[in-house]
Amino acid sequence: MNLVKKMSVCVFFMLTVYTLSGSSVVSGLRPPSPVQLTSFNMDLVLRWDPPEGEAGDLRYTAQYSTVLLAHRALGWRPVCVNTSLHECDLSHPKTPITVFGTYVGRVRTERGEERSDWGESANLTLDKHTIIGPPSVSLLSHRGNLDVSITDPHFSISSLRTVYNSPTYNITYWRDGQPEKAVSIPNIQQNLVVLDKLDPWTKYCVQVQIHVEMNVNPSRASRIVCETTANREEAPWVVAVVIFVFMAMVMTLIVLSVVYRKRISHFLCPKVSLPLHFEHLRAPLDSSMYLVMDDSQIPKEVCHPVTVVTHGTAEEERLLQADRTEAEEERHMQADRTEADVCHPVTVMTHGTAEEEHPLQADRTEAEEECPLNAAGSSCSKEQDIMEGEGLK
Incomplete structure (x- = not known):
């Protein structure tokens, strides 16, 4: 009878293992290694490496579970099934994870009908083990000071100041080219910090890192940002004097422009007077002067012969003299012919x-x-x- 009970327990145990592992046969296929849970800015990703010495079309199935205080898994939930990737994101909206929860993951290798054993990761608590990313830093030069503005990194779940009650910033600054002389300011809780007592017209570089007591991992440092300072702030009485002088000059210009507006207008836009010999042009078109001009006759044009004398070579002068002599002879012959044509009547x-x-x-x-x-x-x-x-x- 005891033997029957023992056989029944063994059969029940084998059926349970068969049900949990699926209808496939567990073979000598190796599981992925190593398997680890990682978290950056409150995300949760299960990562693994393919098994060594295994070839063919390898597929993977990933599961995760919430861990209780006794370090026991409540139940495995499949997330990525039959995937060829080597990671599985557990922080998507369909996965109910919390910022204060502890989780564990496991992965197995699949090739056709073959299934490997499960490769399991270590436990991970999000708020203690997540890696906090670098903050965003911007600088503003204000006379002799530098205003440092810090923006917290974006979390996949919740936010930095919701998860951690009192995060602080470690600010480090130095002159450009002299990082060995850097000055650190720890435990800053404000997002806006003023760096004073700086040299004017000097370029400074700043880097910020977040520090949280509850987290065992150091956060990532921000990128290095550099800015040049301006001149130191002037004394208040100097600013007041400058403003007073400026206002006095403005009021004086306004008063002068009102009192001497006519002179200023004549100076900028002077009146133009026509000369006396142009005054008659201002007469209306129906005046007697224009009427007389319309009735008057056009004066006769007088033309006078013009002789052009040029200075040239002796040969050119001789030819010109010959042309003049020939022209005079023609005029004499014409005059003789005219006299010959004169008729004298005889009675x-x-x-x-x-x-x-x-x-x-x-x-x-x-x-x-x-x-x-x-x-x-x-x-x-x-x-x-x-x-x-x-x-x-």
């Missing part, structure tokens, strides 16, 4: 009978018509009439 007076006087009068009329200069109005000299004696026949 012959005879004493005869009436029958003889009639033909003579007709001859004189014909002679006058043949003289072209008389017809054109030119002066033809008239010779004295020749009187014949009364006894002409």
Whole structure:
């Protein structure tokens, strides 16, 4: 009877193992190694390396569990199934993890129907083991001081000051190029810090790191930020004097512009007066001056001959003199021809009978018509009439 009970317990145990491990057969396939849970800024990622000496199409299944105070897992929850990646993010919204919880993960290797044993990670508590990222730092030069502005890193779950009650900052600053002379200011709780007692017109570099008592891992340091200081703050009375002088100058300019506005206007925009010989142009268009100008005749243009004399070589002067001589000879010949064309009418007076006087009068009329200069109005000299004696026949 005892033997039957023992056999029943063994069968039940084997069925339980078979159910938990699935319908696959556990073979000699090696599990991933090492398997570890990591956390950065409150995320939760399970990472592993592929098993050594295993080839083929390897797949992985990852699970996680919440750990109680007795370091026992409550129950495994599958997260990544049949994946070829070597990590599994457990901090997505479908995974119910908390910032103060402790978790453990495990991974097994799968190849076809083969399944390896589970490779399990160490426990991880988020608020104690997460790695806090670097803060963001900006500098502002204010005369002889530097204003350091610090921004906390972004957490995947919650925020820095919600998880940790009293985080502090360690600020380190030094002159540019002299990091061995760095000065540290620990346990700063404010996000805005003023660095004073600095040399003017000097470049300083600053780096900030977050410190939390509950976390065993040191946080990442911020990037190094550098800025140059300006001149030290002037005395208050100097600023007051400068403001007073400026306001006095402004008021004086306003008063002068109001009192002497006419003179200023005449100086900037002077009146333009036309010369006296242009005053008549200001007369209206219907004045008598323009009417007389409209009725007046256009004056006759007088043209005078112009002789252009050039200075050249002897040969050019000789040719020019020959041309002038030839032109004068042509003018003399033209004048001679004009004199030759002058007609002098001759009147012959005879004493005869009436029958003889009639033909003579007709001859004189014909002679006058043949003289072209008389017809054109030119002066033809008239010779004295020749009187014949009364006894002409």
